Amino acid sequence: QNFRPTRTTHHNSMAIHSLLLAFPIAGLYVAACFGLFSDLPPPANELIILLPWFMLVTFGCYSLTRIGIGLATFPECPNAAQDLQEDLKRAKQSLESRGFTF
Amino acid sequence: PKPPRGYRTSPPRHLYPPALYEPAVSPRQPCPLPPRRFRPLPRPTVRPLFLMANALDVAVGAALASSGVLIFVAYTFWAVVLPFVPKESWLHGVLPPRKWALYLPMIALAGGVALIAAFIVGMTRKKAAKK
Numbered sequence: 001q002n003f004r005p006t007r008t009t010h011h012n013s014m015a016i017h018s019l020l021l022a023f024p025i026a027g028l029y030v031a032a033c034f035g036l037f038s039d040l041p042p043p044a045n046e047l048i049i050l051l052p053w054f055m056l057v058t059f060g061c062y063s064l065t066r067i068g069i070g071l072a073t074f075p076e077c078p079n080a081a082q083d084l085q086e087d088l089k090r091a092k093q094s095l096e097s098r099g100f101t102f
Numbered sequence: 103p104k105p106p107r108g109y110r111t112s113p114p115r116h117l118y119p120p121a122l123y124e125p126a127v128s129p130r131q132p133c134p135l136p137p138r139r140f141r142p143l144p145r146p147t148v149r150p151l152f153l154m155a156n157a158l159d160v161a162v163g164a165a166l167a168s169s170g171v172l173i174f175v176a177y178t179f180w181a182v183v184l185p186f187v188p189k190e191s192w193l194h195g196v197l198p199p200r201k202w203a204l205y206l207p208m209i210a211l212a213g214g215v216a217l218i219a220a221f222i223v224g225m226t227r228k229k230a231a232k233k
Contacts, residue, residue: 043185046200050181053207057177060210064170072163075153101233 177203 009017028036029052037045113123181203187193 046185047182050204053204054177054181056207056211058174061170061174061177064173065167068163068166068168068170070163071166072160073155074159075155 029049032045032048037048180197181200184193184197184200
């Protein structure tokens with residue numbers, strides 16, 4: 001007897017199907033905006049409504065901080081800059097010879 | 103530490119007969135060639151021992167990082183901590199009303215998306231005009 005293995009979905013589609021979780025959460029949030037959690041103590045309702053925007057602000061601040069730290073701690077490498085410029089020139093020449101326009 | 107006195111290094115021969123446990127092949131003959139040793143390569147580049155960064159980069163990076171931390175702390179205090187302080191505090195009158203804690207990220211998101219869209223549209227227009 002040949003049995004089917006337990007899990008038959010491909011991991012690629014499993015990853016995309018996990019995004020379907022966003023719909024119930026968005027529905028819960030819209031319901032919370034319209035008063036689903038009103039019977040809880042007052043700070044709880046406000047914090048639930050605020051949560052996605054707080055996450056957005058946190059992500060923005062974290063990325064800003066990380067970019068700032070990277071910019072401040074990146075060491076100078078003029079040799080690499082020179083090589084990069086020459087590479088860019090050569091790449092542009094070769095691509096324009098083949099017909100790409102920039 | 104020393105092993106105990108009855109410690110055996112080889113198995114007992116009446117339990118592990120050598121006829122069963124000896125390897126079927128004889129030991130490998132030593133290789134007649136000399137061992138391979140390669141000449142070490144020279145060091146490729148000579149790098150400075152210290153790493154220096156541009157002063158402008160450091161200033162801009164420090165400004166960005168500190169503004170990020172400041173905005174996070176201020177927003178967290180305003181939006182999350184403030185509801186838990188007593189209602190009679192002077193803070194509630196000084197700081198803006200908390201509905202703006204909801205409006206400002208919405209405006210920022212809409213503004214950011216508008217900026218990106220304008221940039222993309224400008225790029226496509228420039229490309230179409232150049233062509």
